């Protein structure tokens with residue numbers, strides 16, 4: 001279908017560009033990933049990240065702690081990586097097992113190595129439009145919109161979902177591109193009033209088929225960030241079959257935002273390397 005935004009293809013283009021830059025600059029950036037516990041989905045995500053890093057010429061270091069480890073030992077490991085000049089990016093795979101203080105752990109990461117863009121300085125600098133590392137999924141959404149030449153200036157963009165990881169950083173990135181942004185969440189009343197006005201609709205909820213065709217206008221651009229498991233299949237938050245008939249552009253799940261997230265992680269590792277080596 002010609003109105004489908006091919007995130008796989010777009011991510012390949014982005015990854016090729018990154019690999020070329022790494023080769024041309026003759027650098028070997030390094031990403032360190034920490035996993036606590038053995039969450040199966042996290043392991044799959046980490047395998048994908050490892051492969052993408054190694055394909056691009058980024059060194060990948062992986063530490064897997066059992067969920068019985070103390071929080072202080074995880075903090076100690078992060079501090080060691082902060083002080084290691086050969087490590088440019090540090091990523092703690094989320095979610096952490098119950099009982100770990102996510103905020104404390106994430107905010108131990110040196111902000112210039114925080115390739116997930118979740119530490120306080122990066123969050124603040126994003127709002128203030130200073131240089132910073134931005135969370136990979138919102139960055140991936142913006143890259144996809146750019147690659148498909150979707151103009152944002154003055155457009156009504158509705159985001160559904162206000163998480164720190166996706167919805168909130170997207171507000172800032174969209175405002176920087178002069179969009180008019182509305183954001184809905186679980187306490188919003190009549191979401192349809194907002195989604196129906198949207199020229200561009202971005203959905204990041206984690207609720208299969210939440211958005212139906214009566215909730216969007218003709219020619220809308222739809223970005224479906226949601227990933228939901230249904231049996232053996234993965235589906236998004238948007239009723240793809242019915243909305244793809246109305247939309248001018250729409251992302252599939254899988255093969256939409258997911259691959260862009262991984263590509264943008266590589267982008268952030270290279271950016272972190274550059275910030276540290278100026």
Ligand code: NAP
Pocket residue numbers: 137160161162163164165166167184185186187191204205206207210225226227228257258259261
């Ligand atoms: P999250 O932290 O659970 O946040 C979900 C958001 O959706 C919250 O703001 C919540 O509102 C809102 N919400 C829940 N039910 C709603 C409803 N019925 N109507 C409107 N809003 C509702 O999730 P997340 O981390 O942002 O992830 C969202 C989805 O994106 C998940 O499916 C996740 O797997 C997927 N994801 C995909 C990628 C990727 O690379 N493709 C990356 C990250 C996440 P409240 O704030 O009021 O609770």
